[in-house]
Amino acid sequence: MPPSFAGRWTPFWLSLPMLLIVALFFYIPVYLSFWWSFTLERPFGGGSEFVGFQNYARVLSDPIFWDAAWRTLVFMVFGSTLAIIVPLILALAADRMVPLSHTARNVLIWPKGIAGASIGVVFAFIFNPFVGIMAPLNGLFPGLWNPGSDGTDAFIMLLIAHVWNGIPFNFVILLAGLQAVPRSLTQAAAIDGASPWRRIRDVQLPMIAPQLFLTFVLEFTESVVSAFALIDTMTQGGPGGATRLLVYKIYQDGFKGYDLSGAATQSAILMVFVLCLAAFQFLYLEKKVRYER
Amino acid sequence: MKLNSLPVAATFLLASLGPTAAAEFQFWYGNTGAAETAIQNACAAFNDSQTEHKITCVGQGSYDTAMQKAIAAVRAKQHPVLIQFFDAGTLDLMLSGAVEPVAQALPDVDWSNYVTGAKSYYETSKGQLYSQPYNASTVVFYGNKEVMAKGGIDAPPQTYEALVEALRKLKTAGVECPYVTDGHPWRVLEQVAARHGAPIASRSNGYDGLDAEYQINQGLPAQHLTNLAAWHDEGLVKLDPETRAGTFSDAFNAGECAFMEASTANYSAAYKALGDKVLVGMAPVYEGTERKNTFVGGGSLWIMKGHDPEAVAAAGEFLNFVRQPEQQINLIREAAFVPVTNDVMTVMRDQNLLTDPAFGSIEAGMESLNQPGNENSRGIRLGFYVQFRDIFKEETQRAFSGEQTMQAALDNAKTRGDELLRRFQQTYSGVELP
Amino acid sequence: MSGDIVEDTRGIDRTASIVLALGLLFILGPLVFTLITASQSYDSFVRSGISPVPGTHLIENIRRLFTTTAIPAQVVNSFIVALMVAAFKCALAFVTAFGLVFFRVHYAGIVFAVLMGTVLLPLDLRVVTTYQVVSNVAMPVNGLLNATGINAMIAAFFGAPVDLQLNLLDSYPGIVLPALATGTGVFMMRQFFRTLPGDLVKAAQMDGAGWFRFMIDIALPLARTNLTALFILMFLGGWTMYLWPLLASSTPAMQTAVVGLARLSPQGDGQVPDYPLIMAGAVVVSILPLLMIAFLQRFIVRGLTLTEK
Structure with a gap:
């Protein structure tokens, strides 16, 4: 047992400000989300009726909800995978200590300072079909690229911006992991005649498994929420709902459609989903990673 | 912090009931x-x-x-x-x-x-x-004299039949954007239905009761939107993302397009950009229509x-x-x-x-x-209507991009819109429509 | 060493260099286009669209941004918000984690668990109801008074129940406070304090120092690097927030720069959107955090690796 100070209530007083903030701005809103999901709130107040599971029945039977949920899942899988594979490749390259490595290790972190909304504004411009970089191609093949009317184009644009913005964190974590791999291991494998690809597959990747799992888990939650700024600045959920992920739908329903109960219900569902992801992380991945180590 | 309805508040209230009624x-x-x-x-x-x-x-x-x-x-x-x-x-x-x-x-x-x-x-x-x-x-019709002249058109058409003919001429003459719209329901649905005296919802667009249902997938609204989609496919009608300027009004003001249906309030910007090249008239109706007022x-x-x-x-x-x-x-x-x-x-x-x-x-x-009106040209009295506008835009966008037919889009919008109306009705159960 | 391996290394290094060059291009490309467009005049942009060569109107565009938009005031807002978020998060993390590590009390685990719960659900997922709470932060007090029946008594006594109102929307506290309700900072500081040798406490106690002196004289200096890393990361986080400031601030005067940039729509001049102005806005809004990243690199890397659980 490490030595410690005496004082039964001192830590409580020290934690109190934080506890109050967390209670007021975390637990009460979360509680309210669940409570509202069982009532029908009038937008202007003055009446809320307890309706049991009716909101859930409505949301869960709404094809638009499932459409948004499906798109969220697709974005999560593709977005996260790309947002990890790209930094992973870059980290493997930077780990080689070639002349560019030094610059790369600085510059690749820059997106951390650029807000999702800012990069959304910039990418919306760069991918503008008439004045952006695709304009010449569009000139040759009219209608080839138009994220304003083609849902697939819009989704691709969203993914690219998401990957761009997600590089710094994953790059830093994965590179730190790679650099902790003892050189002797890779050298030994090289002398055994293992090709570079084999060395990556058989030595480096297993050694950074903990970091890979970590980035995957964090990236999953991240992709569910961080897409909002990109969607709001680039596509507003369009065209035709092609980029309407759940987090954006909740915002639309709650703040543009005055459907407080519906938005609260969907928030509650999304919260449960994210909590399940977290539980999965703690129960399954932790064990697996420890085993790998 | 404001204390409402406490004894203290009563004191404040007394104090504020001074001789002056200034506010x-x-x-x-x-x-x-x-x-x-x-x-x-x-x-x-x-x-x-x-x-x-x-x-x-x-x-x-x-x-x-x-x-x-x-x-x-x-x-x-x-x-x-x-x-x-x-x-x-x-x-x-x-x-x-x-x-x-x-x-x-x-x-x-x-x-x-x-x-x-x-x-x-x-x-x-x-x-x-x-x-x-x-x-x-309210919605009026805008023409750009200069662009219209390329197709040999000198006055904005009064009917949609004449308009389509004009648009085809313009297209043949090489005008890339004969007519532009953003597909916003205020412009392509509500105002069009009003001038034709057609309902977008039962119970006189909701004026007569909270139990109204959408009727956008039949009659004139359906016919007009199906036409718009067909004209779009034909290259006569352009939408926001298909213009260089990015929005229909900017595209018109920049001289890209010949015609648009837009708010009277768009005039100040249009006049600033195009001067006396702008022509304004009442928006078209279909032939044989007894014109009703727009709201x-x-x-x-x-x-x-x-x-x-x-x-x-x-x-x-x-x-x-x-x-x-x-x-x-x-x-x-x-x-x-x-x-x-x-x-x-x-x-x-x-x-x-x-x-x-x-x-x-x-x-x-x-x-x-100021045209004569009927029960469908009074206005729109539908609950959660802001949300319905978004639904309408989303479904019709998918029709314009070819993912579904316009009829299917309107059917979907009706179904989803009716759900909104029913929920609104339940939210305000026990409240009488004034 | 055989010649083969040397050859092999050179080949891999060439591949690595190409990969890195592509990565740099991917990251820098959009930034370069932003800067080039920001330096073009509106007229030349309308004529020729995006261009590979910079123009000469950067200063002019930034001047226009300063005279015709709310961005300058909004950059100040961002600075205040980011500073408050970072400072309060660090201070709260420091004292809270200190209390949890250097005292032995039975409820420490519960407090820690309560705080860690926040990590699971980001603010963006609870905006709908957080908005309601912030529009009247006294709401829980009212709720408590109602639930306990105290309000009924007051109403019977004074003729009306207590109904407290405190609206924080469209104010700095309203934007900042909900952003503080996350336990990551506490977690980071706790991990750090636990790496400190227990002898430090013992030595302090032998010197007769109480917990407060130990906190100020020993723990704080030792935590300086970690606090700095936390501060910078939280500052960047505060600067780049979007959804919450978007909702919490409704007047342009209270919006943060990122929100203002997203709302920097062309005002019906009837032409192509003024992208040079918007891109100049993107430059102005991002320049401070970018400089911080370029020059405070080691803190950022440290901070990011610290968030690793």
């Missing part, structure tokens, strides 16, 4: 740009015109935000006495229990002086006006409950102030809105203002608003 009060609005400047000017003019009351006008950035902020404010009992809301929120406000009908708050005003197409939108089926029409506009869009002024009589009286003073013809003319001049009372047209005619190119969209707009 400082707030007014929230949503407009930006030229309209915002015009509103701020009106506020300044009101404060200069008298010394008793002081109005503070607060811009909220957009109609959406203004509504969202008002909802939060009402829930927290922090709302100002006067708020401007946009057309689509009308029924939500009527049933909110948070507003006091202007006809009730200001019984001495001659409300019959209001232009029919403006008044009907904000009054109950029994004729009680809930809010005072303010910055109003207004834009904002109206609502008196909110929960304030002392002094503040309400002061707000009433402001409503009286902006109703005066000179004040309306300022708003029209600065932001190209239309007059909302009948006497203003007389004043404008007397002052020879209608020939002034700065007022170029007013005559067409007023003509359109």
Whole structure:
């Protein structure tokens, strides 16, 4: 047992400000989300009726909800995978200590300072079909690229911006992991005649498994929420709902459609989903990673 | 921190019941740009015109935000006495229990002086006006003389049949964007249905009861939207993302396109960009139609409950102030809105203002608003209508991009819209439609 | 060493260099286009669209941005918000973690668990109801008074129940406070304090120092590097927030720069959107955090690796 100070209530007083903030701005809103999901709130107040599971029945039977949920899942899988594979490749390259490595290790972190909304504004411009970089191609093949009317184009644009913005964190974590791999291991494998690809597959990747799992888990939650700024600045959920992920739908329903109960219900569902992801992380991945180590 | 309804509050109340009835009060609005400047000017003019009351006008950035902020404010009992809301929120406000009908708050005003197409939108089926029409506009038809000339067209067509012919000529002549629209339901659905006297929902667009259902997937609205989609496929109609400028009005103003159906308020920007190349007329109808009036869009002024009589009286003073013809003319001049009372047209005619190119969209707009009406051209009285507009845009977008037929899009929009209406009905169960 | 391996290394290094070059291009490309467009005049942009060569109007565009938009005031807002977020998060993390590590009390685990719960659900997922709470932060007090029946008594006594109102929307506290409700900072500081040798405490106690002196004189200096890393990361986080400031601030005067940039729509001049102005806005809004990243690199890397659980 490490030595410690005496004082039964001192830590409580020290934690109190934080506890109050967390209670007021975390637990009460979360509680309210669940409570509202069982009532029908009038937008202007003055009446809320307890309706049991009716909101859930409505949301869960709404094809638009499932459409948004499906798109969220697709974005999560593709977005996260790309947002990890790209930094992973870059980290493997930077780990080689070639002349560019030094610059790369600085510059690749820059997106951390650029807000999702800012990069959304910039990418919306760069991918503008008439004045952006695709304009010449569009000139040759009219209608080839138009994220304003083609849902697939819009989704691709969203993914690219998401990957761009997600590089710094994953790059830093994965590179730190790679650099902790003892050189002797890779050298030994090289002398055994293992090709570079084999060395990556058989030595480096297993050694950074903990970091890979970590980035995957964090990236999953991240992709569910961080897409909002990109969607709001680039596509507003369009065209035709092609980029309407759940987090954006909740915002639309709650703040543009005055459907407080519906938005609260969907928030509650999304919260449960994210909590399940977290539980999965703690129960399954932790064990697996420890085993790998 | 404000203590409501406590004994302390009673003391405050007594203290505030002094000899003077002077009041400082707030007014929230949503407009930006030229309209915002015009509103701020009106506020300044009101404060200069008298010394008793002081109005503070607060811009909220957009109609959406203004509504969202008002909802939060009402829930927290922090709302100002006067708020401007946009057309689509009308029924939500009527049933909110948070507003006091202007006809009730200001019984001495001659409300019959209001232009029919403006008044009907904000009054109950029994004729009680809930809010005072303010910055109003309606859809008119714009043509760019220069671009039209490329196809040998010299006047904006009056019917859709003639329009299509003109669009084909323009396309053959190499005009890439003969007609442009953003597909917003106010322009392509509500106003079109109104001028044809066709319903978009049963029960007279909801005026007769909360149990209305959407009827956009049949009759004239369905036919018109199916036509639009076909014309789009043919390359005659362009949508926002298919223009270089990015929005229909910018594309028109930049000279990309020959025609657009747009608000009278778009005129100020169009005139600034294109000068006398802009032609304005009433929007087209289909051949053989007995033209009905279009109704207004834009904002109206609502008196909110929960304030002392002094503040309400002061707000009433402001409503009286902006109703005066000179004040309306300022708003029209600065932001190209239309007059909302009948006497203003007389004043404008007397002052020879209608020939002034700065007022170029007013005559067409007023003509359109003053056509004979029927039960479907009064306005829209449907709950959660703001959300329905988004649904409509989303479904029709998918039709324009070829993912589904226009008929399927309208069927879907109807189904989803009816769900909204039923939920609205349940949310306000026990509340009578006024 | 055989010649083969040397050859092999060179080949891999060449591949690595190409990969890194592509990565740099991917990251820098959008930034370069932003800067080039920001330096073009509106007229030349309308004529020729996006261009590979910079123009000469950067200063002019930034001047226009300063005279015709709310961005300058909004950059100040961002600075204040980011500073408050970072400072309060660090201070709260420091004292809270200190209390949890250097005292032995039975409820420490519960407090820690309560705080860690926040990590699971980001603010973006609870905006709908957080908005309601912030529009009247006294709401829980009212709720408590109602639930306990106290309000009924007050109403019977004074004729009306207590109904407290405190609206924080459209204010700095309203934007900042909900952003503080996350336990990551506490977690980071706790991990750090636990790496400190227990002898430090013992030595302090032998010197007769109480917990407060130990906190100020020993723990704070030792935590300086970690606090700096936390501060910078939280500052960047505060600067780049979007959804919450978008909702919490409704007047342009209270919006943060990122929100203002997203709302920097062309005002109906009837032409192509003024992208040079918007891109100049993107430059102005991002320049401070970018400089911080370029020059405070080691803190950022440290901070990011610290967030690794």
